[in-house]
Amino acid sequence: MKTTIKMCGITTLEDALAAVSAGANALGFVFSPSPRQVSADVVRSIINQLPPFISTVGVFVDEPLPFVLETIQRSGISMVQLQGHESNEYCQQIDKPVIKGFRVAAEVDIDLINSYQVSAYLFDTYVEGQDGGTGKRFDWALLQRRHFSRPVIVAGGLNVNNVRHLMEALSPDGVDVSSGVSATATTKDSAKMRAFVSAVEAAGQEPRLEKLAFGEVDILRDAFHDRPLVEVNGKQFLINSLTEQVPATPARLLHVAAQRVCEAAELSPGLKLVGEEDKGGVLLAAVSLLCGLPFGIARWYPSGLEGQVKVGFDCEYISGELYLNGVEPGDRVVIVDDLISTGGTLIGLIEAVRRAGAHVEQIICVAEKLEYAGVERVRNVTGLEVKTLVRVRVSGATSSVVSVAY
Numbered sequence: 001m002k003t004t005i006k007m008c009g010i011t012t013l014e015d016a017l018a019a020v021s022a023g024a025n026a027l028g029f030v031f032s033p034s035p036r037q038v039s040a041d042v043v044r045s046i047i048n049q050l051p052p053f054i055s056t057v058g059v060f061v062d063e064p065l066p067f068v069l070e071t072i073q074r075s076g077i078s079m080v081q082l083q084g085h086e087s088n089e090y091c092q093q094i095d096k097p098v099i100k101g102f103r104v105a106a107e108v109d110i111d112l113i114n115s116y117q118v119s120a121y122l123f124d125t126y127v128e129g130q131d132g133g134t135g136k137r138f139d140w141a142l143l144q145r146r147h148f149s150r151p152v153i154v155a156g157g158l159n160v161n162n163v164r165h166l167m168e169a170l171s172p173d174g175v176d177v178s179s180g181v182s183a184t185a186t187t188k189d190s191a192k193m194r195a196f197v198s199a200v201e202a203a204g205q206e207p208r209l210e211k212l213a214f215g216e217v218d219i220l221r222d223a224f225h226d227r228p229l230v231e232v233n234g235k236q237f238l239i240n241s242l243t244e245q246v247p248a249t250p251a252r253l254l255h256v257a258a259q260r261v262c263e264a265a266e267l268s269p270g271l272k273l274v275g276e277e278d279k280g281g282v283l284l285a286a287v288s289l290l291c292g293l294p295f296g297i298a299r300w301y302p303s304g305l306e307g308q309v310k311v312g313f314d315c316e317y318i319s320g321e322l323y324l325n326g327v328e329p330g331d332r333v334v335i336v337d338d339l340i341s342t343g344g345t346l347i348g349l350i351e352a353v354r355r356a357g358a359h360v361e362q363i364i365c366v367a368e369k370l371e372y373a374g375v376e377r378v379r380n381v382t383g384l385e386v387k388t389l390v391r392v393r394v395s396g397a398t399s400s401v402v403s404v405a406y
């Protein structure tokens with residue numbers, strides 16, 4: 001779905017037309033006290049001169065209902081944005097689509113928000129004494145992995161430089177901008193508006209996280225459950241589709257595994273992914289494609305190129321050397337791997353990253369064989385925690401998934 005763009009705080013016909021020609025889908029008019037406050041009559045005359053199919057949004061903050069209803073009539077706006085403490089009951093009395101605005105300071109109250117039966121939820125930045133148009137962004141991580149029952153629009157301090165990061169972090173249904181495309185407190189800058197729209201469109205063309213269908217069968221859990229076990233070097237080998245290609249890996253399974261990793265990790269621009277080239281390499285590439293972060297990789301054989309970092313390692317079925325490429329001093333690294341057993345490969349990877357002068361911030365593994373206590377070993381040896389998504393017992397006749405963490 002294309003991301004809808006709303007440009008808010010429009011006060012003149014000239015800016016309204018420039019916003020539309022830049023590619024805005026919706027224009028916002030502020031009817032409550034603000035430097036950008038406009039009258040219903042001014043808005044009526046602007047709307048009368050707009051091309052068709054542009055949404056016009058009237059913004060109100062804790063106004064008496066009769067004022068809102070009368071302003072809707074007089075101005076001809078097509079939607080209402082309520083940016084104050086209006087209740088769901090208040091919203092229901094408005095005979096136009098309602099966007100309920102919530103100003104984010106710290107944790108969001110999901111249950112309260114989802115109790116609003118409105119057209120969309122808009123999240124804006126909480127700034128004491130200002131109801132909107134603050135030019136300040138909030139911590140987008142507060143909305144990550146939250147499930148809202150209505151489409152989500154994100155506002156607050158957006159501009160051409162940060163909107164791409166927002167799209168990568170949250171993939172919102174809509175974005176809303178005011179200060180970031182302004183020339184003065186009350187007017188807009190055409191070039192900024194065009195640049196903003198281009199940035200949103202460019203971000204929208206990059207691969208995005210596809211949402212799992214509601215109720216979809218958990219093919220990731222199923223890939224590790226009730227699978228044959230084969231003893232190799234005194235350890236139980238888990239025969240499965242994701243890490244052993246027995247049977248072949250369905251593309252959907254790889255996609256879901258990579259998506260779960262993206263959801264579980266705290267990914268943000270500036271991080272680098274690192275993994276190893278054998279079984280984890282496939283997953284690593286899929287995660288990189290989904291989240292847009294670059295990756296370095298530890299190879300099993302030296303390339304002879306300068307800058308490779310060599311470390312020894314021993315995992316459950318082999319020991320040898322890893323040769324790390326693509327990690328620079330100062331990098332902030334997220335290690336991604338498919339399976340943790342004894343933890344030997346991860347310890348080797350962590351050491352290689354550290355020797356490269358980089359910092360390991362997170363470690364994520366899709367599956368964990370519980371019997372071999374790899375998570376504890378990594379913690380004891382390196383002081384780092386490993387997040388695992390599918391926890392599997394491998395001591396019976398076949399494997400058994402004990403829990404999933406997603």
Ligand SMILES: O=C(O)c1ccccc1NCC(=O)[C@H](O)[C@H](O)COP(=O)(O)O
Binds near residue numbers: 035155178180
């Ligand atoms: O913009 C205003 O002046 C305003 C005043 C009172 C309530 C809401 C207001 N704006 C609402 C918006 O939708 C703005 O676009 C949103 O707050 C983002 O503004 P900015 O951070 O400047 O991009």
